[in-house]
Structures are given as C-alpha cells and as structure tokens.
Amino acid sequence: MEPHPRLTLAGLLDESLMEGARLVAGGAAAETPVTWALPFTEVMSRYDDLTSTVVYARPESLAAKPSSLGSLLARGAPAVIVDGPLPAALSVDAIPPGLVVVEMGFPIGFGPLNRLLAERALTQEVHVMRYATHVHQSLAGLLHRGAGMPLLLREVSALSHSPAVAFDARCVPVADHAVPADSADAVLAALRDALLARGQVHDGHGEASRLDLDVSGVTWICTASPILLGKYFEGWVVILRSGDRPGEHDLAQHAVVAEQATAIIGSEMLRERSVEEAEERARGDFVQALVHGGFASDYEMRTRAGYHDIDLDATFAVFITRDDTSAPDSTESPRGSSRLLRLARFAAGLLPHRDVRSYVTVLGDVLVVVRTVRSQSPSDIESEVADYARAMADELTARGHDARTPVAYGAVAVGASQIRDSYREARVALGIASRMQLRGAVAYRDLRSYGVLEQISETDRSRQLVTDVLGPIRLGTELHAILLAYLEQGGNVNAAARVLNMHRNTMLSKLDRISRTIGLDIREPENQFTVWLAARLELLDTLGGAVDREVNFS
Template sequence: MESSPRLTVRGLLDEPLMEGARVVDREADLDRALTWVLPFGEVVGRFDDLTGVAVYMRPEALADSAHALSALAARDAAALVVDGSVPAGVPWPPGLVVIELDLPVGFAALNRLLAERSLMQEVHVMRYSAHVHSTLAGLLHRGAGLNLLVKEVSALAQHPAIALDARGQAVAFHGVDVARAEEISEVLHKQLSTVTAADRHAHHDTRVLEEVVGGAPWTCTASTIRLGKRFEGWVVVLASGTSPGPHELAQHAVVTEQATAIIGSEMLRQRSVDEAEERARGDFVQALVHGSFTSQHDMQARAEYHDIDLTSTFAVFVAPGYGENPAGPGGDESGGLLRLARYAASVLPHPSVRSYVTVIGDVLVVVRSLRYRDPRDVELEIAEYADAVSQDLSRRRVRPVPVAHGVPAVGADQIRESYRQARVALGIGQRLGMSGSVAYRDLRGYGVLELVAETDRSRRFVGDVFGSLKPGTDLYDTLSAYLAAGGNVNAAARELSVHRNTMLSKLDRISRAMGMDVRLPENQFTAWLAVRLELLDRLRTSVENEINYR
C-alpha cells in the first residue's frame, strides 16, 4: 500500500483553484490517486504508464488530438484536465475522467498546486514517522522490553498490536488476550507467508489483510521485520470491526514500518541473551554428563542458578548431528547443531518435564527429566520420546537417525554413567546401521562383552585374530558386512554393491590376512567376536577420553 493517502481527483476538485470545474461524465471514478500533472505534448506519442498522472490540455488542441484520447485511457491516466470550455461533439473514450475548467488557470498554476500538495503530504508523513521513531527509540534506549514496545505501538495506532517471530509465533502483544493472540497469529502466519507476485515485484514490506478471527472481522496492517537481509518476523496493528479509512490505515502503516527496526533490534538483543544463557546452561549440562564439578557444593550452586532439580530422575539421549544437512545447500549455518538439539528438546512437551540440551562434538545431547517412577512406565516414556526425536531428526536430516539412551539416572550423580551407556549404544547403533530408539539395555550381549573388551587379554585376542587386517580398511568393512549378512556371500555383495566374484576374491584375501578361512562357521564366530570386542574397546576409549578430559 502507499505510505500515505494521496490526493485524489475528487480532492483536486475541492481546491479553490478548481472552483467552477465540471466533470464531463458524472459517473466517472473520482477516487483515483493523483500525484502529478503533465502537459499533453509531453505524454503524446509515448507508451509509459500514466497511473496517478493528470494530463493538462488546451481546448484548441482537442480538435487535432481527439484520436490520442483513447491512448490516454489505455495508459490509465488519472484525469484529463481541459483548461477552458470543451468543444461540442468530442468523442470521449470510456474510463477517462475529463475535467472542464470554468476559467483558464494555466499549466504552471495547476502544476504548482499538485507540487505543494505532494510536498505538504510528504512533510506530514515524515514528521509523523519521525515522531513514531523517536518515541519507540527512546523506549528502547531506556531498556524497555518487547512487551512495552508493542504496548507503545498499540498506543500510537490506538488499536491492538502484536509482534510475530519468523515462525509466526506471537512474542509480544497488547490489546488482545492470549487465546485471541494465538488465533490471530496462526491466521496471519498462513497469509503473510504467501507473497503474491505483485507484492514481490513491488518489494512491498507492508500489507493490509482482511481476516475473520473468532467470528469477528479484523483489518491487519503488517510490516516485515528485516535486519540486514535476514527476515525476523512481522509487526502487526489489529483493527476489529469496520475497516478503517485510508488515512487511518496509512497511519497504521507508518507506525508498523517505523516499529520494525526498533522491535527487530530488541528481538535480536533478547535472542543474544537467550543464546548466552543457553550456552551457559549447555556448559552445565556438559559438566553433568562428564561429572566435572569441583565439589558437590559447586554442582548444587550451578544447578540452582539454572533452576535444575538434581533430585529428579533423568534420561540421557544422544543422537548424531552429522556435519552436513543433505536437505540444505552448503550444510547448516553456524549453530545448526544446537538448533537441532533445541528441536529435539521440544519434542513431546509436557508441563512437568524439563529438557536440557548441549552439543558435544557432533553429538546432540538431551538430558530430560521423567514424569513416571514405575520402571515399566519409565521404560515406555523413554522409548516413546526416543522414537519421536528420531522421527523428527530423520525428517529434518532426510536420513535415518538413531537416538540412543542408557538406563535412567536417579539423581544427578548417575547422569555420567547414563551418558556413557548412551554413547556406547549410539556407537553400536551407528555401526550396525540402526535407527529409531537404541536402548543400551537392549544390547545385553554387548553389555557383557563390554566388561571384557577393556582388558589386555581381549586386546591380544583381537590382535591375534585380525593379524595383518587393520580396522577401518576396505577389507575390514567387507568382513563386517559379510558377518552381518550371516555368512551369505550374495547378501553381502548386494549390501556392498559389488559383484559376487569380487566378494569371493576379497574373502580369500581376508582369510589369508587373518590366517584362517572366514567362510567356516567356527571361524566366523571367532571373527564376529573379535569385531565386536574391537568396536567396544574403541568406543569405550573414545567416551572415556571425552568424559575424563579437563
């Protein structure tokens, strides 16, 4: 929309200079906007648009230029002003507003009139814009938050106001209750997210929407919040009931446009504060899962500061972040893994449940309090949350994502062990290509082997079995796939996308490197055991190094 109500043809006729002027067609549209006037000689023979432009013409020129009048109508001229009496019998094209002046006034006087009106209007808009900006900027500099800023926007517009973030959530509002604010924000987000081709072409950042919310009509004037090239949300003035007039809508547009930079700056400041607090909370969560407090008093003091009840029962969930998002070009921007962790924490919300997130390396960590105390209910609650997080992350990453968890931690002292179990389960789950909920307790066979894997005798056994075959090589991966396929050569070849003969050739090389035929069942079990022990020893070493790092 225009930033201010413009002069119309009807308004021009009310000017003293136009006294005695007559409209040839009484049914013509006199509410057309009028911004400028040009002499007929300058517009004839051209093809540019004449929207908002009045064309000045002398009566004696009509006889020779009657054929050009239809072109003026086609170019959407606002009006044709004839400076004197109109000759009889002139064929007027439909849609063209023709004004006949009683007394000639001259082009200079008419041009000066429109220029003065335009300048006066612009000065009025600039003064009002400066008033709105200084009022809101003064509040911002005095430390007013979003609520006070939106309240002042509402006072300036004399209507309710609401600020929406980039996801369409109401972050502050005034003049409406919470339920109505949520209803309006939901409707507005759907409409404002759809940009028409005309708005995109005109680069309009202010839109007026007519919506029905709660059975009542609302006229919503919304301006886009942009900080640099980044979109942050909208500032919206809400007028219920009868639609406001053009002048009032123009005032609303000025208020919202001036408020976008101020409210956007406060939103950015608040986000920086929230992220700083979240980083501090994330550091505390890392200390919890690593058990790296100097004393019990240190842990209690930091927990009280972050409002964390250390006597609750917790479950620790871990998921791979993956360094690059296949769904987005160039991967995630800065802080993408932490945002993923926040999304994971927001899954299956409940008033009595608190979730604390952090990122360790490329692993997302969520420490979540549990509602239930009965072991069976606790197990179901943990599995339900892990499955839900896995589905959410898989959808965002466009790939299967396992979410691992250890046994529940009763009190903060057991969080470290629960985290260690979750990391081991995650490593096993990734190695086996698992997805969904991966519970440490479901990997009972690995739990027994884990007790043996860290001994020197186990390491010697692994070295003797593998011989010259090194973990991480192509032959080692081939052996793992062959054992995972239950010794089926064809299935392993399909899994690795190689020919059966190639698979057989690699198995021969593996057998020579290990000094035994891996195609024999008893040797397959020995190789399977060595692969598992090597995996568990590597995972244990990695997790222990992380937890014990200071």
C-alpha cells in the first residue's frame, strides 16, 4: 500500500468532466497540485491566498475584468478555468506568464467542478490515512516486540525504498540503514550541519520538510521530520534519496513514512535512554560502594562487578573534585547536582584509550572518577595518572567548573580492595588543597607532611593537643582564619594583613587577642610551630571525620 498521488492540473484535465477543455496558456505548470475551486466573483471580493486553488470564471465575468488575471497569479492561483470560450476582449498575449488558463468546450457549471475536486481531495486524504496507518502499525509492531533502533530504521528504509537515518536532539546520528558505506561519513556530516542550521522545532508540529544536499557532486533529496514527544524536541528522522530527482509521489511517500516513524523512533529513544540512565545509576551505586568499602563480602563485590563488567584485579586511580553549588544545603542544589552529573560524564570520556575504563559517580557535592591504569612501571603509572588529573582539571575548568577547586588524587589502588584507601587519600588531599588554595591537579603524595600527621590526627593525644593549644579558637571563626593566614605567611604581619585586606594595626591587635586567648605568644617562632601543628592536626581530624560520616550515611 502506498499513498495515492495528489491530483494535479494535468490530472484534472484528464477527468471525463473536462472533456473538450483546451489549454490556452501556461502549459509548463500542468503538474501543479490542485485541491479546491472557488468562483471568480467570490475570489475578487476577498484577498485570500489561492495556492492550489483553481479559479472558475464565466466568460462574461472575465471579460468585465480582464486585468484581474495578474492579481490572481500574484495570490498563487495555479489556473483559471473559463466555462466557455475565452472572451474576445482577452487575447492570449494579455495573459500573465505562468498562469494556466483553460477554456471549456461546453459549459459545465461551478457545482460539478467543485464536487469533482472535493471527491478527489477526500480520496487523496483517505489513501494517505490508510497508508499512514499501515506504516504506523508496521513500526509499532516492531517496537512492541522489542526490535530495537537498528531494526526500526531498517523497516523505515524498506517502507520508503531509501536510506534512513535517526538523529538525537544534538543532531548526533543514533542509527542508520542503507546509507552507502563509501559516502556515509560525508553524507551524515553534511546532513547534521544542515539540521543544526535549521535548529530545533518549537511550533509543536511534526510535519516533514525537504532538504537538498550536494555531497561530493552527488545530489541528495532528504525528507526530515522532527521527533516531538509532547512539547519536547528529541531529534530527527530523515529519509534520503540520491541520484535522479524523485517525483512528487515518492516525496509524498517519504513524508508519510518519516512523520509516522517519529513517534515510534522517539519512543525507542526514550526507552534506550531510560535503560542507560538506570544502568548508570546502578554503576554509580557500585562505584560508591567501592570507594566506601560498602560490600558485605568479597563474593558480593565480585558478583556485582561481573554485572557491570568491571575487572576488580586491575590497577585503579581515584580522582575527585568538588562543586559547592551542588552542596546539599545549597539553594541551587538541583541545578548544581545536574551540572555535576554532566561534568562527571564528560570527565569519564577524557583521554580515551581502548584499554582504559572510567567509572564515575557523584557523592553530594563531590565528583568521583575511578579510572583503570594501563601502565606497568611505577614511573609510567605516575605519569599516566598525573596526565589525566591535569587534563581533568583543565577540561572541567573550560566547561565552567570553578578554577579555584582543585582535582585531587591518592595513591593508585592495586585491585579494587584498595580503592577505598585511595579515595580517602584523595578526599584528604582535596580538603587540604582547598584550605591552602591550591589549584589544578594535586596529589596526596605531594602533601608529605600531612601524610605523616594523618596517622596520628585521630588519636586522643592529638585531639588533646588541639584542645590545649587552640582552646576556644574554633574552625570557621574570624580569629581562626586570621591565625591560619598569619601562619601561612610565615609570621609576616604585613603579608598576612594584605591577604586578609586588613590594616596592619588591626592585624597586630587581632594577634595580641589570639595570644591572650591561647596563652601563647604567637609572635614567637617556637609557639608558631606548635600552633601550626595543632591547626594541621585539627584539619586532618575534621577531614577524616567528614569521610567517616559520608561512609556511614551512604
């Protein structure tokens, strides 16, 4: 079953009602489609568009207004049917070029002509509806049986007898069928550029439109129909034809197939997307369990790893960064969280290699990338991990991530059982780097003094030292920030005052207050070291507690 061809002017003249009709002028336009007829007197009293509408005129009416033919042509009328001989006052030379004029051998009246066109138009619509139903049922049956995108495109191609392509909302090819292999890349690239230039469809209508492409000297006639599901634009279904220019019948068939395929192809896109998102969430949950060590047994870990096709015996590196806009208590949490998910997916695709796999997840405001390492020697492993960390920092910054937030990583994990320790080191390095306002890629091993102190930071003696030295000067207070700035500037009052944008005398006053509060003269080098040690131990204890709370909460 195929769509019935639309009635053209030439087809109208072949009807038995038009027997004896003679083409007076405009024979080149005989293939123009016609769908309706209006009487000359009514047309001249209004200013409607007359595209595909023939004008019925009695000879005496036309003789009274011979100059009106130019107006009819300007309004799009394809033809004027004179119900009788052409008026003597109207010469053929006076007929505007491009307007078809037909004179009848004997009068037929407007009613029979109008009825003929209405019957043909209804017949055309019925044929189109039947063919559209046939196409829809064929594709819907495949969708119901779970055929998948490749088989759906193959059916679209078979119904249209032409190559077919499906694009997503970003105009990236999702699937194609029967596109010649030797020219597929060039054709799809040219088609993608043409669709991008056309832009998304916002009017809520899914009518097919035509695109003409010239690729390497070959002309491609493309029928593109937008995929609109509700008010959302999801992509395009495109049917292509190369070589000889297709006829109106072929283009009509392509339009019907493309328009009917959009709902089915769009539904399959949503199904595949939901499956991918579900798999991504499940994989993200597994990665969270890896970095937190949240498996009840090694058997459970290996069973779930097999489902996600993750080699637990590989060598891994853990990279993390933070986005404050997606923190749980942030008013911009939904926006920040979705943005961080997009950044995570982007980070997974950085520095691709066939032997490397990247697994990502988001923990609150922290982006985590667990990446396999392909190198073997220690120096090569160190270089490979550092290169990815730098690329991650640079590329995420280029995509809008805060450049002040570093990308931290710990020691490589030999086997999945060590991922938890590597993640903990990366979390500690991220906290220290943020406190020290470091940028770019930061390795835990580069913070050697902190690594030694971390081993004692959570002991009772360490916490007692912090309490005895810092006293009431708690993390997050003004005096605490002033104290850290002073220590970080090596006890230089002027430098610390500049960092804090504070007057020197005010800085001296604040330091005196700190000295009285802790009972130590902060200006003495020995006391500065003691306070520095207490501040570092406090930071490491705070970071360790934050990681433990995260593990317990998850």
